[in-house]
Amino acid sequence: MGEMEPRAEEWLARALSQVEADHGAVHLLFPQAERRGGTGARRALLAALHGDQATIRALYERGDSGERLTILAALPELGLGAAAIPLVEDALRTNDARLVAAALGPYGAQWLDDHAFRQGVLKCVFMEIPLASIAGLDRRTDVELTRMLSDFATERRAAGRPVPHDILERI
Known part of the structure; x- marks a missing residue:
């Protein structure tokens, strides 16, 4: 990541x-943050909320895919503890592979219960998301x-379909 231009730095x-x-104020600023404040601006704005769960949830619910990914x-x-599990569960219900993969990042690996985590892994398998992208999978x-x-x-073999290599390594 290079240095921000002075205008972006000032905006941020x-x-x-x-x-x-x-x-x-974050509701107006968050959508334009990457464009006006540079890479990492959205994350900086989230940090400035100091764990305000309601505001973070509202940003997620109103956000586009890029905002939700951030x-x-x-x-x-x-520092939300288990409070953001509903956001992760929402992402796991989507058909956006990027959101599903992000849902099984470090936060999801730490906070999802065993059943939800397993279902998320299986969804990744169905969506052909590499298992290597799932945080904490070995653990x-x-x-x-x-x-x-x-x-x-x-089931894949019975249907005459190939089994992804990363699954074969795990069974």
């Missing part, structure tokens, strides 16, 4: 001051997840 400094003074990626840094793999992946492989 003003935006952060506004958000620090009034968290509601929020999902930033979750481990926001979270259990007998039930191995069984689910094995069943998937059996």
